[in-house]
Amino acid sequence: MKKRTLWLFLALAWFVLGLDTLSWGSLESTGWTVPSHSPRYTVTRIIDGDTIEVAKLGKVRYIGINTPELSHPKLGIELLAAEACEMNKRLVLGKTVALEYDVQTRDRYGRILAYVYTGSTFVNAYLVETGYAQLMTVPPNVKYAALFQRLQQKAVSNHIGLWSENPPQLSKTGTYVSSIKSFIFHRPDCRWAQAISPSHQVWFKTESEATEAGYQSCKICKP
Numbered sequence: 250m251k252k253r254t255l256w257l258f259l260a261l262a263w264f265v266l267g268l269d270t271l272s273w274g275s276l277e278s279t280g281w282t283v284p285s286h287s288p289r290y291t292v293t294r295i296i297d298g299d300t301i302e303v304a305k306l307g308k309v310r311y312i313g314i315n316t317p318e319l320s321h322p323k324l325g326i327e328l329l330a331a332e333a334c335e336m337n338k339r340l341v342l343g344k345t346v347a348l349e350y351d352v353q354t355r356d357r358y359g360r361i362l363a364y365v366y367t368g369s370t371f372v373n374a375y376l377v378e379t380g381y382a383q384l385m386t387v388p389p390n391v392k393y394a395a396l397f398q399r400l401q402q403k404a405v406s407n408h409i410g411l412w413s414e415n416p417p418q419l420s421k422t423g424t425y426v427s428s429i430k431s432f433i434f435h436r437p438d439c440r441w442a443q444a445i446s447p448s449h450q451v452w453f454k455t456e457s458e459a460t461e462a463g464y465q466s467c468k469i470c471k472p
C-alpha cells in the first residue's frame with residue numbers, strides 16, 4: 250500500500266513537472282553550469298548583438314550565431330539590429346562573463362571566438378532562443394551547432410523576434426533619449442541628444458527605466 254502511494258506521488262510529480270516545462274516553455278539557454286576553470290572577464294563595451302569587448306582581452310565574437318547589423322554596407326541598419334544590441338547589453342554589459350572556446354580561438358579579424366556565459370545563462374544560445382540571433386555555423390567551431398539549430402527552429406515556430414510577423418521595435422518616443430552606442434541618456438533638447446542619429450536612438454519614459462537598462466544620466470543636461 251505504501252509502495253503504491255509512493256508510485257502515485259512520483260507519477261503525479263512527473264506529470265506536474267513535465268506539464269510545467271511544456272506550458273511555461275522554460276528556456277533551454279538558462280540553468281547552465283559553467284566549468285569553474287573557464288576564464289572570466291568583465292564586459293566593458295557592447296559592439297553589437299554578437300560582439301563585445303572585455304577587459305584585458307579585447308573584442309570577443311560570439312560563436313555560432315549572427316545578429317542583424319547596426320551598419321550594414323548596403324542595407325544600413327537592419328531590422329532588429331538595435332534590439333539585438335540592446336538585449337546583449339542588458340545581458341552582459343558591466344558583468345563578469347565566462348568564456349568557452351571551440352577549435353579556433355580567433356577569427357580572421359583577430360577577434361576572440363567564444364561561447365559566453367553570464368551567471369547560468371548561455372548568451373549565444375539565449376539570443377537564438379529569443380529570436381534576436383540567427384544560426385551561423387562556421388566549421389570547425391561546431392560544438393553547439395545542433396543546440397542552436399534546435400533553438401532556432403523553436404523561435405521560428407513560435408514566431409518570435411526575427412521570425413515574428415510584427416517584430417518588436419524599441420520605443421521611438423519618450424522623455425529621455427540615448428544612443429545605443431553611448432549608454433548615456435539625455436533630455437531631448439541637449440546638444441548631445443540632438444547629435445544622435447535617429448537609427449541609433451533609444452528612448453525611455455522615466456529616469457528609472459533608463460538607469461535600470463544600464464544607462465547613466467548626461468553630465469551636461471542633467472536629466
Ligand SMILES: [Zn+2]
Binds near residue numbers: 434436439467469470
Ligand atoms: Zn545631455
